[in-house]
Amino acid sequence: MGLPDEKLVDACNVPVGLRCAICTEVFVDPVCGVECQHVFCSACMGRATAAQSRCPLCRVAIDQTQLRRSHPIQSLVDDLKVMCDYKISGCGWTGRLQDCAAHQAACPVPENANLIAQLKRANARSDELARETERLAKKLRLANAHSDELAKESERLAKKLRLANARVHQLAAEKLELAEEVSIKTKLLGSVSRSGGQHVQVFVRDPSDKVHVLILNIDEDISAAQLCISSHTGWDLKSFYLTGFGQILHPGRTGREYGIRRDATLCMNARLLHAAF
Numbered sequence: 001m002g003l004p005d006e007k008l009v010d011a012c013n014v015p016v017g018l019r020c021a022i023c024t025e026v027f028v029d030p031v032c033g034v035e036c037q038h039v040f041c042s043a044c045m046g047r048a049t050a051a052q053s054r055c056p057l058c059r060v061a062i063d064q065t066q067l068r069r070s071h072p073i074q075s076l077v078d079d080l081k082v083m084c085d086y087k088i089s090g091c092g093w094t095g096r097l098q099d100c101a102a103h104q105a106a107c108p109v110p111e112n113a114n115l116i117a118q119l120k121r122a123n124a125r126s127d128e129l130a131r132e133t134e135r136l137a138k139k140l141r142l143a144n145a146h147s148d149e150l151a152k153e154s155e156r157l158a159k160k161l162r163l164a165n166a167r168v169h170q171l172a173a174e175k176l177e178l179a180e181e182v183s184i185k186t187k188l189l190g191s192v193s194r195s196g197g198q199h200v201q202v203f204v205r206d207p208s209d210k211v212h213v214l215i216l217n218i219d220e221d222i223s224a225a226q227l228c229i230s231s232h233t234g235w236d237l238k239s240f241y242l243t244g245f246g247q248i249l250h251p252g253r254t255g256r257e258y259g260i261r262r263d264a265t266l267c268m269n270a271r272l273l274h275a276a277f
């Protein structure tokens, strides 16, 4: 293999005699055999004579052990004007081939090129980190928003729970109240069913002039009559009282105690305790 044309400052005007007949490039380590003067690159000659030890041009036998360097050709090649290998990286040096190796050993361009490449890599890495940072910041914003939403939801649920608990307590209280009322009414009904058969028909006029007819056991507590009125009208037991015979009929006493006799037909009034009722 020879010297590539790209390395030469003026490849077009290189004398034909400085080019190898095998690779067509300028000689590198030009050598020739003993029997003829045909010159080739050392590597090209080595490959060409590996199979058959003859000159590739004139076919004369060549003894590979007796190849010799072509010093006149080498010195002409050494004088050719070439460019630095780092031209592509920006080196503008040109000079004789024989000085090129020394220049390239000290050429500042590769160092710079290396630094530039490092800088580019660092910039790329920095850009990548900036993008990564932005991605993470976005993720964080989303996570925060989600967390806020969850906190709000949690607060809503806690409020609902408090309301539900309050309702449970209220219902428990109502249940107690109802149980108490049921117990009272059960007792009253018990006393009604236990008492004898001394019944009278009673007409009770309420404040709206409506008349309620009920059968009263005269041995029964007045509250039984009140209970009956209450179930007719829906009034609360404690919201009204009964009058008859010109007096208030108090619960805890029986009709007989108020002088009601068997088979009588009586008129009573139901009066509200509260005007607003």
Ligand SMILES: [Zn+2]
Pocket: 001, 002, 020, 021, 022, 023, 024, 025, 027, 028, 040, 041, 044
């Ligand atoms: Zn060659």
Ligand SMILES: [Zn+2]
Pocket: 036, 037, 038, 055, 056, 057, 058, 059, 060
């Ligand atoms: Zn030859």
Ligand SMILES: [Zn+2]
Pocket: 084, 085, 086, 087, 091, 092, 093, 103, 104, 107, 108, 109
């Ligand atoms: Zn250079």
